[in-house]
C-alpha cells in the first residue's frame with residue numbers, strides 16, 4: 064500500500080513510541096531524584112521543586128506521603144488549633160484579589176469594639192484554645208496603642224498565645240505590639256514574583272513586605288508567611304520561588320491556599336487555583352521547611368469539603384477555627400463562599416475532634432509555639448506536645 068505523508072512508517076512509529084517512553088522514564092526519574100534529594104534535606108533547588116510541582120495525579124500519593132512522613136518526624140502527630148478573630152474588615156489597601164479591598168463598595172464594613180474582641184478571646188480560652196489570632200484588614204482606625212492594650216489585656220487575663228495578622232506597619236509599631244506581649248505575626252508574602260506582586264498589590268512592593276518580615280523576626284516574633292496558589296500569571300517557577308523565599312526567611316509558619324476569585328474584584332473572571340497544585344505546594348513546603356507550622360487553610364476547605372483531611376494527610380499540622388462573632392462573620396468576605404462563615408465554634412470543635420480521632424491524630428495540649436530548635440532566647444519552646 065502506498066504511504067501518504069500522514070502515515071508514519073513502522074520504523075518512525077517505533078522511534079516515537081520509544082522516545083515517548085524514554086521521556087516518561089526521564090520524568091519518573093527526575094521526580095524520584097528530586098523527591099529524594101529534597102527529603103534528605105539538600106538545599107531546595109528551583110528545578111527540583113518545579114519537577115515535583117509538575118508531578119502527575121499518579122505521583123501525588125508518593126509526594127503527599129513523603130510530606131506526611133516528614134511532618135510526623137519533625138513536628139509530631141499533634142494538631143494545633145488557633146482561634147481566629149477577624150475584628151475589622153476595613154482596609155486601606157486595594158489588592159486586586161481581595162474582597163476587603165478599599166474599592167469594594169458593595170461590602171458592608173464592620174469593626175469590633177475592644178470589649179467585643181476581648182469577649183471573643185475569652186470565649187476561645189474557655190473552649191480550650193491556647194492561641195488566638197487577631198486578624199483584620201489594614202485599618203488605621205485602631206491606633207498602635209489600641210492594639211497594644213488589647214494584646215496586654217488578653218495576655219494578662221487568659222493563658223493564650225497571641226498572633227497578630229494586621230498587615231504592613233512600621234518597625235516601631237511592630238515593636239510596641241511585641242512589647243505588649245504579642246507572640247507571633249502572620250504576614251503572607253502572597254507571591255514571590257516581584258512583578259506579579261506589584262500588579263496584585265499596587266499599594267506596596269515585595270521588598271517592603273520582606274522588610275516587614277525581617278523586622279518581625281528581629282523583634283523576636285514567631286513569624287509566618289504564605290502564598291496563594293493559582294494566581295493569574297503565576298508559574299510553577301513562581302511557586303518554587305515562594306517556597307524558597309520562605310526557606311530563606313526561615314519562617315515558623317506558612318499558610319498555603321488556593322486563589323479564589325471574588326466577584327467584586329478586578330480578578331473576578333480569573334480561574335481559581337487547583338486542588339492538586341495546592342496540595343502539591345503544601346506538601347513541598349513541608350518537605351522544604353520540615354519544622355514549620357502549616358495550617359489546613361480555610362481557602363483550601365472552601366475549594367473542597369474534604370480539604371481539611373487532605374491537608375492534614377499531606378503535611379499540615381494546624382487548624383484555625385473561626386471565633387469571629389456570628390453577627391459580623393459573613394462580612395469578612397475575602398473570597399466568596401468562605402467555608403467557615405456559618406460554623407459555630409462548639410460544632411466546629413466537635414467536627415475537628417471527630418476528624419482527628421478518625422485520623423489517629425491527637426489535639427495538641429500546649430500553645431504550639433514555633434518548633435525550631437535553633438530559635439533564639441525570646442521564647443520558651445514548648446515541645447511537650449510536639
Ligand code: 5AD
Nearest residue numbers: 160161251321322323324362397398
Ligand atoms: N483567594 C484566596 N485567598 C485570598 N486572600 C485574600 N483574598 C483571597 C482570594 N481571593 C488571602 C490572602 C491574605 C488573606 C487575608 O486572605 O492570602 O493574606
Ligand code: SF4
Nearest residue numbers: 154156158161164200
Ligand atoms: Fe487589605 Fe489584606 Fe485584603 Fe490586601 S489582602 S486588601 S491588605 S485585607
